[in-house]
Amino acid sequence: MSDMSVHAAVHGAPTSFIRKYVFSLDHKIIGLQYYALALVAVVTGMVLSWIMRVHLVWPNAPIPGLGALAKVGAPGGVVTPEYYLQLMTMHGTLMVFFVLTNAPFAAFGNYFLPIQIGAEDMAFPRFNMMSFWTTFVAFCILISAFFVGDGPPLSGWTGYAPLSAVGKDAGPGQGIGQSLWGISIFVFCIASLLGSLNFIATTLDLRTKGMTLSRMPIVTWAWFITSCIALLAFAVLMPACLLLILDRVTGTSFFIPAGLNVGDHIQPHQGGSPLLWQHLFWFFGHPEVYIAILPAIGIVSHILICNMRKNMLSHRVLIYCMMAIGFLSYMVWGHHMFLSGMNPFSALVFSFPTLMITIPATIMTLIWLGSLYGSNLRINSASLFCLGFISMFVSGGVSGFFLAQPSIDIYLHATYFVVGHFHMVMGVAAIMGVFAGTYFWFPKMTGRMMNETLGRWHFFLTLIGTYAIFMPFHYLGLAGNVRRYSAFQDDFLVPLIPVHKFITYAALFTGAAQLIFIANLVYSRFKGPQASPNPWECTSLEWSTPSSPPPFDNFGGQHPVVHHDPYQYGVKSSTGDYIMQTSPGPGAAS
Amino acid sequence: MATILHPPQTEVERGRQLENNGAGGGFRNLAPEGGNLRRVKDPSGEPTRTGIWVGMAAIAMSFAALTSALYVREGSGYADWTHISLPPILWFNTLSLVLSSIALERARHRVATFMRGQEGTRSVPMLWLNATMLLGLVFVVGQYFAWLKLRSEGLYLPTNPNSSFFYVLTGVHVVHVLGGLGGLSRVMLKFRSATNPLRRSTLDTTSYYWHFMGLLWVYLLFILWLKL
Amino acid sequence: MGGKIFAVLIVIIALASAVPIMNHTFLGASVTLPEDISTHGKAIDDQLSVTMKEAGISFLAAQLVLGLFVWQFANRKGATKTFPGGATAMVIVAFLFVGAEVLALGMVGSKAWGMVYFKPAASDALPVQAQAGQFAFYFRYPGPDGKFGQIHPDKIDEGNSNFFGLDPENDIPARDDITAGELVVPVGKEVNLMMHAKDVGHSFYVRELRIQQDFVPGLDLSVHFTATKIGKYEIVCTQLCGLGHYNMKSYLNVMSQEDFDKWLKSQSN
Numbered sequence A: 001m002s003d004m005s006v007h008a009a010v011h012g013a014p015t016s017f018i019r020k021y022v023f024s025l026d027h028k029i030i031g032l033q034y035y036a037l038a039l040v041a042v043v044t045g046m047v048l049s050w051i052m053r054v055h056l057v058w059p060n061a062p063i064p065g066l067g068a069l070a071k072v073g074a075p076g077g078v079v080t081p082e083y084y085l086q087l088m089t090m091h092g093t094l095m096v097f098f099v100l101t102n103a104p105f106a107a108f109g110n111y112f113l114p115i116q117i118g119a120e121d122m123a124f125p126r127f128n129m130m131s132f133w134t135t136f137v138a139f140c141i142l143i144s145a146f147f148v149g150d151g152p153p154l155s156g157w158t159g160y161a162p163l164s165a166v167g168k169d170a171g172p173g174q175g176i177g178q179s180l181w182g183i184s185i186f187v188f189c190i191a192s193l194l195g196s197l198n199f200i201a202t203t204l205d206l207r208t209k210g211m212t213l214s215r216m217p218i219v220t221w222a223w224f225i226t227s228c229i230a231l232l233a234f235a236v237l238m239p240a241c242l243l244l245i246l247d248r249v250t251g252t253s254f255f256i257p258a259g260l261n262v263g264d265h266i267q268p269h270q271g272g273s274p275l276l277w278q279h280l281f282w283f284f285g286h287p288e289v290y291i292a293i294l295p296a297i298g299i300v301s302h303i304l305i306c307n308m309r310k311n312m313l314s315h316r317v318l319i320y321c322m323m324a325i326g327f328l329s330y331m332v333w334g335h336h337m338f339l340s341g342m343n344p345f346s347a348l349v350f351s352f353p354t355l356m357i358t359i360p361a362t363i364m365t366l367i368w369l370g371s372l373y374g375s376n377l378r379i380n381s382a383s384l385f386c387l388g389f390i391s392m393f394v395s396g397g398v399s400g401f402f403l404a405q406p407s408i409d410i411y412l413h414a415t416y417f418v419v420g421h422f423h424m425v426m427g428v429a430a431i432m433g434v435f436a437g438t439y440f441w442f443p444k445m446t447g448r449m450m451n452e453t454l455g456r457w458h459f460f461l462t463l464i465g466t467y468a469i470f471m472p473f474h475y476l477g478l479a480g481n482v483r484r485y486s487a488f489q490d491d492f493l494v495p496l497i498p499v500h501k502f503i504t505y506a507a508l509f510t511g512a513a514q515l516i517f518i519a520n521l522v523y524s525r526f527k528g529p530q531a532s533p534n535p536w537e538c539t540s541l542e543w544s545t546p547s548s549p550p551p552f553d554n555f556g557g558q559h560p561v562v563h564h565d566p567y568q569y570g571v572k573s574s575t576g577d578y579i580m581q582t583s584p585g586p587g588a589a590s
Numbered sequence B: 001m002a003t004i005l006h007p008p009q010t011e012v013e014r015g016r017q018l019e020n021n022g023a024g025g026g027f028r029n030l031a032p033e034g035g036n037l038r039r040v041k042d043p044s045g046e047p048t049r050t051g052i053w054v055g056m057a058a059i060a061m062s063f064a065a066l067t068s069a070l071y072v073r074e075g076s077g078y079a080d081w082t083h084i085s086l087p088p089i090l091w092f093n094t095l096s097l098v099l100s101s102i103a104l105e106r107a108r109h110r111v112a113t114f115m116r117g118q119e120g121t122r123s124v125p126m127l128w129l130n131a132t133m134l135l136g137l138v139f140v141v142g143q144y145f146a147w148l149k150l151r152s153e154g155l156y157l158p159t160n161p162n163s164s165f166f167y168v169l170t171g172v173h174v175v176h177v178l179g180g181l182g183g184l185s186r187v188m189l190k191f192r193s194a195t196n197p198l199r200r201s202t203l204d205t206t207s208y209y210w211h212f213m214g215l216l217w218v219y220l221l222f223i224l225w226l227k228l
Numbered sequence C: 001m002g003g004k005i006f007a008v009l010i011v012i013i014a015l016a017s018a019v020p021i022m023n024h025t026f027l028g029a030s031v032t033l034p035e036d037i038s039t040h041g042k043a044i045d046d047q048l049s050v051t052m053k054e055a056g057i058s059f060l061a062a063q064l065v066l067g068l069f070v071w072q073f074a075n076r077k078g079a080t081k082t083f084p085g086g087a088t089a090m091v092i093v094a095f096l097f098v099g100a101e102v103l104a105l106g107m108v109g110s111k112a113w114g115m116v117y118f119k120p121a122a123s124d125a126l127p128v129q130a131q132a133g134q135f136a137f138y139f140r141y142p143g144p145d146g147k148f149g150q151i152h153p154d155k156i157d158e159g160n161s162n163f164f165g166l167d168p169e170n171d172i173p174a175r176d177d178i179t180a181g182e183l184v185v186p187v188g189k190e191v192n193l194m195m196h197a198k199d200v201g202h203s204f205y206v207r208e209l210r211i212q213q214d215f216v217p218g219l220d221l222s223v224h225f226t227a228t229k230i231g232k233y234e235i236v237c238t239q240l241c242g243l244g245h246y247n248m249k250s251y252l253n254v255m256s257q258e259d260f261d262k263w264l265k266s267q268s269n
């Protein structure tokens, strides 16, 4: 069986603990591992954001326990200005890479993509295991930056050169911390490339009998499209990180121009182009936000269809919209660089496709809304989070409309308006998708139901809390409140501090509300009521497995045969108002 | 691409082959309704093939990024873009990489004849595989000599943008070539192994990758020649 | 139950979100754009308020419809219905309305953008060089000869107030250059601000002026504007530049022409 890594979708069930739960080849275990890693990352990232928020409004308040953890960054528990930026960098990096790329895409995709197409596993189980462990290594490298020298880097998750490239002259954390950041992202790229390759090959080659491409559920499509995007995006970020590391370590000048006097040292570099880094980074960076949001779009649509008891007006149009967005996402990276001194005409060239993305985004929103009309919408934790997602997607989307216009961007660029925008559309919306997925698939993943009451409390508190945090960010932005500031002391910023206080309270509140979720997760895992095989009466293949969680090979030695389009709801059948994809016999005309 | 059919030679191998095929990913649209599908599965639709194409797409994208970085860097407005003369050994290296691709095609052909049973021993196909491997190694060593040559001229990685790009592009390429050599040795091990036979898809995909490395090198050489 | 709560909640949230935008104030703080003091700023402000109207209407409409449909259809039993027109209607509506909106905004907006970026500075604009470094801005006027002296990064000596690294001994145009910690400009006169980064990236942002422009190391960028109102305004750095980023600021001091001339004279002595 030495050939497994490249060929076999099947491998024997492991018996030892290590092979079963640690170095597992089983896509389901790997999916759970990704989920667990994302959970650790999101909790870390959230705690960091708490510290940041507290520091912003009570700059001199000692934070209990922090003094011992960060002797340099927070002597006596009081966060220094540089430590604020270091926390911010780690917060952004953790959230974007280890939460938003891992949870909706790698975690759920790994677990459910093979099952939804009727495969026994991923195409390359060994690569799959390697992807996870490589991601894990990247995570450890990143976290280790907290414990070296003067701490993690402070150049933001965007790592703009030359701040990120010239080394320790540029400030605390810009020595070894920044190098670790670069290496971590480089390693992360390898992992994501392996993962995307696996997703693509699996989707194309391992579909079971009858599972044509057009019969794939919308969420499967979303993961597939996302992996195509990720493949190209990470393939660009990886060499960019390589060049950055070379600039830092070997003294090349890819991103560092001549004659820089940093920290009273003339930098021994010449001719490099800081804009080159920005181009490479954002060529990855913009598609990255769709890597975060497309799987969530898929998850939400999938769950909504099931809970509406009818198909979307057209789930295919939704798929085409995702493709259009994926395609356009490669033509818009320059909208992050309107004010970076690139050719002013190219600003317009980047602005138009950016504005055009609102067309598929609007179509999607209209289809979600129009589909809700006349539905039998079942309200449960999962479907509530889907509704929350739609609301957030709209809120974050309309603010994008401002930033897509270079003229308005002159005023709003680098203000909290941007922070509000990306947190809503990419952060909160995607995370609501993850929550929805968790409530929806938990019965399949564990065989137990999650607690519904706790789920609803979690939802409503999160909805209120996230709006309370991120809406006021927009107001601050309109007032010109610049971002990435570790204190607000300018005359025009001081009057805005009450708004910041409000946001901090809201952030502490919302973060605390997430404890409900964690508690629910842990409690239900052990004490939740037994789940029936198909508790939501959903049609797709993950609900046809012989057990929950599915057996090692997903379908217990059988291969399902698919007879229908994915979403046959609202039809008379022996099971009720739906027809499983696997059930033989005629379905509704579609 | 040459099509090769290779039923296994011995009963043992045939048994393995069936088993492996059974385990092979694709069973698309060939599963009988209801029956036990463990036994009857379609050996086609190999994810390996898809995988290698997808992988090559990613690698191509990376190199596209690197070479467009070269263009941007050249036009960065600071007049430090100079000229370095490419070490002549590069032409020799190119030749050996091209020859190794040809040798690999011969090898595939011979492996096929052997698998069809039209050839008694493994020695001839093995010879071609060895030749491929050897020429590939010559390429790698040759690239190393090219670096030595630049160093002897005082051109190190950070010396100027031209030398930086030279080392980066050739270096990253060589890393990928080493991956290809790893794949080739795997093919050779399997070809000799009685218990773990070589599959057609393994040979095919390894050779696609190898040819891709050659093409990529020609592209890089063209860029280097044009721009450095 | 949950559905109705959601419906009510989302409507409240949507309306509550809109209130501070319409009232320009939130928790007692003014959350709107400060008064514009530039010649081009009005175009930007207009663009922003048109966008705000369109985005605001879309936002409210979508949230209210979401609330309405959830209220109406949550936990409903019976046969499902299809929205009249179906997906085709949605696609057409999106293309027509959003497409038109996008085109219109894009066209009009590019004019505002062009006012800042397509037109070069007038030939009689006042040349000023801005230098951004960790963590301070410095400004330089060419002096009577109208020429800037050369910058030598290695000669920068903050202790001796040689912020730009000038070499007056060997460099004649450098001798009469005027260096200041504030950007002082005459009212109603166009200023051509040439951006120079000393170390890492920074950005020049004056809210009232509706100007934001990055300093990119190694790139000679410039931006031009005309201030129309006498007063003192804050300049802040908006490109993350290191630990003192939050503390990197200066002032834009808009004076009458006479005051400016006087100031210039007092500086050159």
Ligand code: HEM
Pocket: A046, A049, A050, A052, A053, A088, A089, A091, A092, A093, A095, A096, A100, A155, A156, A157, A158, A419, A422, A423, A426, A427, A428, A431, A469, A482, A483, A484, A485, A507, A510, A511
């Ligand atoms: C409890 C919820 C969260 C709070 C209170 C919060 C708060 C913040 C704050 C205060 C900043 C710094 C803004 C600045 O100084 O410019 C920030 C930055 C950021 N956050 Fe969050 N955040 C939260 C969740 C998330 C999530 C879920 C994501 C995932 C997308 C995320 C991604 C980012 C990113 C990418 C940055 C930018 C970092 C940078 O500027 O380099 N955050 N967040």
Ligand SMILES: [Cu+2]
Pocket: A285, A286, A289, A332, A333, A335, A336
């Ligand atoms: Cu973008």
Ligand SMILES: [Cu+2]
Pocket: C132, C133, C134, C135, C201, C202, C203, C237, C238, C239, C240, C241, C245, C248
């Ligand atoms: Cu700065």
